Amino acid sequence: MTPPSAPAARAAALDAADPLARFRDEFVPAGDVVAYLDGNSLGRPTKAAAERLARFATDEWGTRLIRGWDESWYELPLTLGDRIGAVALGAAPGQAFVGESTTVVLYKLVRAVLDLPEVAGRDEIVVDSQNFPTDRYLLEGIAAECGKRLVWIDAPGGVTLDALAVAVSDRTALVLLSHVAYRSGHLADLPEITRLAHERGALVLWDLCHSVGAMPLELDAWDVDVAAGCTYKYLNGGPGSPAFGYVRADLVERLRQPIQGWMGAAAPFEMGPAYEPHAGIRRFVSGTPTITSMLATGAMLDLIDEAGTDAIRAKSELLTAFALELADELLVPHGVAVTTPRDAARRGSHVTIDHPAFEEVVRELWATGVVPDFRRPHGIRLGLSPLSTSFDEVRIGVEAVRDALERRA
Structure with a gap:
């Protein structure tokens, strides 16, 4: 019998010592996929979710019908x-809501913040070019709609306190940044960046799409103004x-959001x-x-x-440390560059290689059941969702990338 490779043995040891390993059994089997490394784009469905969706169709939607709104659906966004x-999020009740797409939620929050009296006279919005x-x-x-000027931070490696x-x-009314950069995986110093912006009289909107569910957040303690994020990555809510x-x-109660719909009114069924806006987060x-x-x-x-x-x-x-270790060992000799920060405190839950x-x-990897994702111009992201990803999947994925490059060589 061929002895296991050194990477395989290291992966097996890490999986054996993983205190969260049991959670992998809570997800729907992935069919022909042998390494799913795209949890930062679309999380795998849980078995409980599959059961809830099936039960909902027959027991709630099927039998309760329109009565479901009075019984629970109306309150579900809250x-x-x-x-x-x-x-x-580290947030007390009454401060979070579930809405539409990330784009629409971001629009609501940006426009609402820009109408606050304390920033109404400021004409700049800060955002990073990456x-x-x-x-x-x-x-x-x-900016075109409201007569504001965009100030761009050019920080390919990720926005730092010095750059901000x-x-x-x-003149800054609002700063909009991603907590984890979608391409590089750089983790911004959210508390300190928020503090600096506040010292200069600006508000901050944090995009949490690539961090929520993968790391602790303390929005209340960090004095975050507003934030938004999707639920289909590390919160595994499904496509869309x-x-x-x-x-x-x-x-x-100070923010008046711009997309005034009936569900956000003080008395929707009147x-x-x-x-007239609802008094609370509704x-x-x-x-x-x-609902589904x-x-x-x-x-x-x-x-x-x-x-x-x-x-x-x-x-x-x-997981990310193991991915970087394998990338250095197996991929860098083939001309691969690592984009993600080496410091664990400065990276999220995905690793980008170029x-x-x-x-x-x-395209070759997907055909063989190894599923990372591609980001132009020439990046692969290894998205490692802690509750569903094994260390051996990381090993299989990185070795598959190496094998594909060796075939080309």
Whole structure:
């Protein structure tokens, strides 16, 4: 019998010592996929979510019909928002809601903040040039709409406190940044960046898409103003599941969101002639919520709550460290460059590697059941979701990339 390779033996030892290993059995089997390394784009479905969705169709939607709105559905954007807040955001009740897509939730929060009296006279919005396209495109449109000027931070390796200090001035109304950079995986210093912006009179909107569910967050303790994030990555809500928004308690009644829909009115079922916003966080809900899309997120939150975000973060750091170790050993000799920060405290839960052949390589990998994702111009992201990803999957994935490069050589 051929002895296991050194990487295989190291992966087996890490999996054997993993205190969260049992959670891998809580996910629906992945069919022909042997290494799923794209949990930072789309999380795997939990078995509990599959059961809830099936039961919902027959027991709630099927038998309760329209009565379901009075029994639980009407409150779900707020009850699930509070659950996300308690389990994943470090937020007290009444500050989080589940809405529409991340784009729409970001739009609501940006426009609402820009109308605050304390920043109304300021004409600049700070954003980094490497942020996710939605964030950048959205701000371009809002700046044109509101007569604001965008100030760009050019920080390919990730936004630092020093870079922000140069960009933020007494003209800055809002700073919009991603907590974890979608491409490089750089983890921004959220508490200190927020503090600096506040010292200069600006508010900050944090995009949490690539951090929520993969690491501890303490939005209340960090004095975060507003935040948004999706639920289909590390919260495993499924394709297109709705985004959440967070508004600090003292801002809830001061912000008037711009997409005034019936579900956010003070008395939605009165169907009155004029819009009056709800007094609480419900004012940020616009139209009829997507009930079925929220069920899977609730199931994943149960697992996150049971595991604990500190333990999840600890495994995330080990997974990414192992991926970097294997990349250095197996891929760098083939001309691969590592983009992700080496310091565990400065990276999220994915590792990005670059090589000119990677667009073709990813197509080959997918065909063999190894599933990372590709980001132009030539990056592979290894998205490592701590509760569902094994160390052996990381090993299989990195070795598959090496093998593909060797075939080309």
